[in-house]
Amino acid sequence: MYGNRQTKSLSGGKFFSIIVESLKGISQVIFIENAITGLLLLIAITISSYYIGIISLLSAIIGTLVKKIGGTDDNSIGKGLLGYNSVLTGMALALFLSGPYMWMIALVGSAVAAIFTAAMMHIMKRTGIPILTFPFIILTWFILLASYKLTEIRLNTKLLPHNLTDWKLNIAGEIELIDGIFNGFGQVFFLDNTLSEIIIVIAVFWAGKRLGVYALIGNVVAISIAYLLGGEHSLIALGTYGYNAILTIIAVSVVFKTEHNRFAFFSGIIAACLTVPITAGLGTFLLPYGLPVLTFPFVLCSWLVLSARKVTPNL
Structure with missing residues (x-):
């Protein structure tokens, strides 16, 4: 009897550990190692779309399990560093694909993202430059592009390619700055829901006031620059920039x-x-392919500064 109880206790402990680590994987999308923040973010995602919430949780769990089965360092798993690319990949594929195999492709994609993340960590270890969300971006783009050659991988209609010769920039209308600020936080997780966005802001400030203030400053500065450069008002308001x-x-x-x-x-x-x-430039380049920009501007600009610091450390 005692042995059975102990086994059940150990099993329960392992399950709880996996859930906590998975929640940290969700929170690491915004560089936070905090299960409470991860739970708040999961709630925000689920409020916006319950099935995307399920996909994000399953993707986080899959990413964690792949690393556990693969024998990855427990410290890395515990920090959630090996799950965030799985979360983003699963969510993106669930949103940008359609058809009967969408769920399966999204979840398999989240597993592959975990392996891709491990490979990239090894490749870039000597450079001292973090991989960030690069595995998620490349994997998602390739799977979406595969839809042009594989009939059972189907693009969502909102990602239909556009001909640049017929493209027109629409800068009419006013911009609601508050909407743009909150939508910027929501778009990190592909969300367009006011309550969800408020919860995300709370989750960021919960993890650290300094983190929240910096995020707010970066968001406002980007919106202002996009407006001054004559960006499309609807895209600015949606948080695209x-x-x-x-x-x-x-x-x-x-x-x-x-x-x-x-x-x-x-x-x-x-x-x-x-x-x-x-x-703006990448969005234009990808229009003929019907691909989303995702977080590539973030990866490119971060790599630029972090690499420059190797030579100019004061930056």
């Missing part, structure tokens, strides 16, 4: 900052501003 800036300033000015980086705040602002023209 804000979410990459949020991730970039957090990465450059907070997470990967050392005591030698005296001007980290300013380099973070510059990097956040740079995400705006890169988002």
Whole structure:
């Protein structure tokens, strides 16, 4: 009897550990290692769409299990560092694909993302540059592009390709700054729901006031630059130009900052501003393929500054 109880207790403990680690995988999307923040983010996602909430949780669990089965260092798993690409990949594929195999492709994609993340961590280990969301971006793009050659991988109709010769920039109408700020936070998780966005903001500030303030500054700066450069008002209001800036300033000015980086705040602002023209340019480049920009501007701008610090450490 005692042996059975002990076995059940150990099993329950392992299950709880997997859930906690999976929630940290969700929170690591915004560089936070906190299960409570992960739970708040999961609630925000589920409020916006219950099936995307289920996909995000399953993807996080799959990412964690792949690493456990693969024998990855427990410290890395516990921090959630090996699950966030799985979460984003699962969510993106569930949103941007359609058809009867959408769920299966999304969940298999989240497992592959975990393996891809491990491979990239090994490849980039000597550079000292973090992989960020690069595995999620590349894997998602390739799976979406495969839809042009594989009939059972079907693009969602909102990702239909556009001909650039017929493209027209619409800058009519007013911009609701508050909407743009909150939508910027929501777009980190592909969300367009006011309550969900408020919860995400709360989750970020819960993890750290400094983190929240920097994210807010990066978001506002990017929105302002997009407006001054004549960006499409609807895209600015939707947070299209804000979410990459949020991730970039957090990465450059907070997470990967050392005591030698005296001007980290300013380099973070510059990097956040740079995400705006890169988002616009990349969006134009991808229009004929019907692909979303995802977080590539964030990865590119963060890599630019973090690599430059190897030569100019004050940045």
